[in-house]
Amino acid sequence: MPKIRSGRQKYYNVFAYFYDFFIQIHSGRHREETRRFLVESVGIEKKKHLRILDICCGTGSVVLAFAEKYADALAVGYDFSTGMLHKAKHKDKASRIVLVQGDAAYLSFNDDCFDVVCCSHALYELKGQDRTGALWEMKRVVKSDGQVLIMEHQIPKHPIIKILFYIRMLMMGPTDSREFLQQGLTPFERIFPDVSLSHTPSGKSKLIRCRKTTGDNRLRTQKI
Numbered sequence: 001m002p003k004i005r006s007g008r009q010k011y012y013n014v015f016a017y018f019y020d021f022f023i024q025i026h027s028g029r030h031r032e033e034t035r036r037f038l039v040e041s042v043g044i045e046k047k048k049h050l051r052i053l054d055i056c057c058g059t060g061s062v063v064l065a066f067a068e069k070y071a072d073a074l075a076v077g078y079d080f081s082t083g084m085l086h087k088a089k090h091k092d093k094a095s096r097i098v099l100v101q102g103d104a105a106y107l108s109f110n111d112d113c114f115d116v117v118c119c120s121h122a123l124y125e126l127k128g129q130d131r132t133g134a135l136w137e138m139k140r141v142v143k144s145d146g147q148v149l150i151m152e153h154q155i156p157k158h159p160i161i162k163i164l165f166y167i168r169m170l171m172m173g174p175t176d177s178r179e180f181l182q183q184g185l186t187p188f189e190r191i192f193p194d195v196s197l198s199h200t201p202s203g204k205s206k207l208i209r210c211r212k213t214t215g216d217n218r219l220r221t222q223k224i
Ligand SMILES: C[S@@+](CC[C@H](N)C(=O)[O-])C[C@H]1O[C@@H](n2cnc3c(N)ncnc32)[C@H](O)[C@@H]1O
Pocket: 012, 055, 056, 057, 058, 059, 060, 061, 062, 078, 079, 080, 081, 084, 102, 103, 104, 105, 119, 120, 121, 122, 125, 126, 130
């Protein structure tokens, strides 16, 4: 992993100690809603042995929720922070998930090998070039009939909450995070031919679904 990441990795290693507590305070019951919305959005009921990859998995809440819903799936959590991965391992009492350490901009997996690739509330925290790299990598490792699911914060509408949101972003994220969140679907449409948007019931998060082939091509791939 390039040395340049080590500062940010250290930051996340420390953050890992109180990440779940922080999220509980920050998002409360909405976090549960978001997780359920993301997992249910996959919309696959019958397929056996799904392969699911959660990039920037943090303390593993999302990948564990996937493993719970799809008991026979291969559910992989991927993150560059040892601290975050330790917390995820600790939460995985029934050893249902596989955890891999690595950089989101350089995924250590073969092409076309996952049915679902997701990234929850993390893309905006990556620096511009890494973010674009991570999106290209997600496209590379997802199967042609698979889906990439990206969950991001919705910019709050209430003026005071909006200011607090931007203050947190200034403290935690790279300088271009704000620009990225304001760009809507454009960064995704530059990479994927099929992009759609939906929102969680509370409207606090948005889900961007990306596919590397369009509808017609997907049907053709499934028939072969
Ligand atoms: C805000 S947390 C999100 C955690 C989790 N996805 C969730 O929804 O709770 C961001 C995560 O991204 C990870 N991360 C940041 N930059 C990364 C990179 N370049 N490669 C891999 N992981 C990265 C951090 O270690 C951290 O666990």
